[in-house]
Amino acid sequence: xxxxxxxxxxxxxxxxxxGRIITWTLLLIGGLIMITPLLFMFSTSLKTSGQxxxxxxxxxxxxxxxxxxxLGDGRFMQWFFNSTLIAVTVTISNxxxxxxxxxxxxxxxxxxxxxxxxAILSTLMIPTEMLVIPWYLMSSQLGWLNSYWGIMFPGMMTxxxxxxxxxxxxxxxxxxxxxxxxxxxxxxxxxxxIAMPMVVPAISALAIFTFLGNWTAFFWxxxxxxxxxxxxxxxxxxxxxxxxxxxxxxxxxxxxIGTIPTLLVFLLLQRYIVRGVMLAGxxx
Amino acid sequence: MAKIELQKLVKxxxxxxxxxxxxxxxxxxxxxxxxGPSGCGKSTTLRMIAGLEDISxxxxxxxxxxxxxxxxxxxxxxxxxxxxxxxxHMTVGQNIGFGLYTSKLSKAEKxxxxxxxxxxxxxEKLLDRRPAALSGGQRQRVAIGRAMVRDPAAFLFDxxxxxxxxxxxxxxxxxxxxxxxxxxxTIVYVTHDQVEAMTMADKIVVMRDGNILQVGSPTDLYExxxxxxxxRFIGSPSMNMVEGTIAGGNLSVxxxxxxxxxxxxxxxxxxxxxxxxDLVVGEATGAGLSATGTVEAVEPLGxxxxxxxxxxxxxxxxxxxxxxVPAIGSAVSVHAGVGSLYLFDAVSEKALxxx
Ligand SMILES: Nc1ncnc2c1ncn2[C@@H]1O[C@H](COP(=O)(O)OP(=O)(O)OP(=O)(O)O)[C@@H](O)[C@H]1O
Ligand SMILES: [Mg+2]
Numbered sequence: 001x002x003x004x005x006x007x008x009x010x011x012x013x014x015x016x017x018x019g020r021i022i023t024w025t026l027l028l029i030g031g032l033i034m035i036t037p038l039l040f041m042f043s044t045s046l047k048t049s050g051q052x053x054x055x056x057x058x059x060x061x062x063x064x065x066x067x068x069x070x071l072g073d074g075r076f077m078q079w080f081f082n083s084t085l086i087a088v089t090v091t092i093s094n095x096x097x098x099x100x101x102x103x104x105x106x107x108x109x110x111x112x113x114x115x116x117x118x119a120i121l122s123t124l125m126i127p128t129e130m131l132v133i134p135w136y137l138m139s140s141q142l143g144w145l146n147s148y149w150g151i152m153f154p155g156m157m158t159x160x161x162x163x164x165x166x167x168x169x170x171x172x173x174x175x176x177x178x179x180x181x182x183x184x185x186x187x188x189x190x191x192x193x194i195a196m197p198m199v200v201p202a203i204s205a206l207a208i209f210t211f212l213g214n215w216t217a218f219f220w221x222x223x224x225x226x227x228x229x230x231x232x233x234x235x236x237x238x239x240x241x242x243x244x245x246x247x248x249x250x251x252x253x254x255x256x257i258g259t260i261p262t263l264l265v266f267l268l269l270q271r272y273i274v275r276g277v278m279l280a281g282x283x284x
Numbered sequence: 285m286a287k288i289e290l291q292k293l294v295k296x297x298x299x300x301x302x303x304x305x306x307x308x309x310x311x312x313x314x315x316x317x318x319x320g321p322s323g324c325g326k327s328t329t330l331r332m333i334a335g336l337e338d339i340s341x342x343x344x345x346x347x348x349x350x351x352x353x354x355x356x357x358x359x360x361x362x363x364x365x366x367x368x369x370x371x372x373h374m375t376v377g378q379n380i381g382f383g384l385y386t387s388k389l390s391k392a393e394k395x396x397x398x399x400x401x402x403x404x405x406x407x408e409k410l411l412d413r414r415p416a417a418l419s420g421g422q423r424q425r426v427a428i429g430r431a432m433v434r435d436p437a438a439f440l441f442d443x444x445x446x447x448x449x450x451x452x453x454x455x456x457x458x459x460x461x462x463x464x465x466x467x468x469x470t471i472v473y474v475t476h477d478q479v480e481a482m483t484m485a486d487k488i489v490v491m492r493d494g495n496i497l498q499v500g501s502p503t504d505l506y507e508x509x510x511x512x513x514x515x516r517f518i519g520s521p522s523m524n525m526v527e528g529t530i531a532g533g534n535l536s537v538x539x540x541x542x543x544x545x546x547x548x549x550x551x552x553x554x555x556x557x558x559x560x561x562d563l564v565v566g567e568a569t570g571a572g573l574s575a576t577g578t579v580e581a582v583e584p585l586g587x588x589x590x591x592x593x594x595x596x597x598x599x600x601x602x603x604x605x606x607x608x609v610p611a612i613g614s615a616v617s618v619h620a621g622v623g624s625l626y627l628f629d630a631v632s633e634k635a636l637x638x639x
Contacts, residue, residue, distance in 0.1 A: 178336050179369035179427075183434070184357030184386040193385075197373040 044252035066253040079236035102165025168202035204272040286347035294341030320491035362431035377411035438470035524600040539596035544571025548637035557626035565604035
């Protein structure tokens, strides 16, 4: 017994095939490429303006001055708040409406169901760039330019989220819903109390993707906002660079602070993200 | 508590008819079992009673009132599903209590009912567990508990035991039966397993292709099947059928000697049914049907042996009593006594009577 397992162990440690080494090397290189800009961002945020073009990874004299400056700047806090408000609102809205529509499409038979589903799905094929002009025209007609609502409305519901949730609700056995129906629950309660808890992995995936997507959104918020108080974090940070002298160390500090929620989401919800990516089998 | 009446009940899916206008009265407190082969419309009928399927024609009455248009919740009926449908995100206690979600009982009263149901079903120690940590039989009990707490007018069961292993199935059969005896609530139970029907039902409803073929007590159906289908469906192993002819008050079956029978009035071809239990291996001890056959296979059951025989062109199953197991390939005599033959018209397959 002991003999055998010792032998097995030995066999295992010798079992480093050339294929594995190649895989690991490739992954390592990929990881380094990904992390380098991030490291530079953090590194630069710790440098003084004179050191910015000194490309050493570890600053000669690290300082937290930039952080004090950025965090003390009321505009930055405003942008951070804007981004949080928008990302959270849009996420809640997506979780609610995408699920509701996805559930209806998955579990109710009605005339035109298939057509509606196709219509929703087909919007997935239109790139954002093409939609920006109609969105803008619409916003200007309706007076939504330069408002929170103007930034948020295109994303309040997404075709992708609806599609994702529909697929998941299809996997919920009808017996569960019918049992609740016989027990006298109304349709809304059945959805909320029975169906929703059964697709929690899908909901977390949707919530994470939506939050991250909106937190980092740049193009549309840039277009729809004109006053600085309404900027989101990415738009605000980039506006630093438009000022008279580009202060890279401040931009990098803002960006570094901006990645904190993203990192937190990843660290806290890693389990769900991995599962979510596998579940969604699409978009990453 | 309520009587359930089906009057010319029809279900159509588009152009296809799943249920062809069936009539049935289920008395208050009765245990009624629907049996029939897959696709015969049992579930559809049950779901119409529950209100989960629209009724395409006819009337459904519960407690004397037409309920065709009523929502499931207005019918005060509880249902137990084949896959239990207990919610994975709730504990056993919450699952059972969920049956009371819409009830206006006080919290204490609800808790009392949950505990009572838990006790009745032997789940009292498991109330805080999640369904994932339960066995199949326990899950099924939770589902029954959720139905019980509501104190409904009737319980509907759709193949509740088909996901359980054979031993658990027979245990749960007895439990459901004794639950019925204790609660006295009407039960409508769907299964394709005739053993479940025979062991539990007060009244069996045999369905085929969306029609009711026969309604009766288990012994009724066993003793007086109305046609070949019911005769072969009820009883295990299935009834043997051999071809024969009735002419001038005499029955003749190829390769068999027949004596001393009083035949029903009929002329022409007939099907003769004999239950394996009534077709005994051994020399004839009196009047009836005797024949010889070649042993093809044997199934020793301990106290007796089922013997598969070829008799002329027909394949039949006979019983060898005691612990004697006939050798495969040997020729044996079989005998069926007077009164154990079931006669059917060969064309219409309707019962002619017994002999
Ligand atoms: N939603 C539906 N649409 C169309 N046809 C259906 C639908 N549901 C059932 N049917 C048809 O109605 C008939 C009866 O089905 P039902 O489910 O009642 O059978 P069953 O007796 O319960 O069979 P099983 O023992 O397999 O559960 C079948 O022929 C089936 O194909
Ligand atoms: Mg069925």
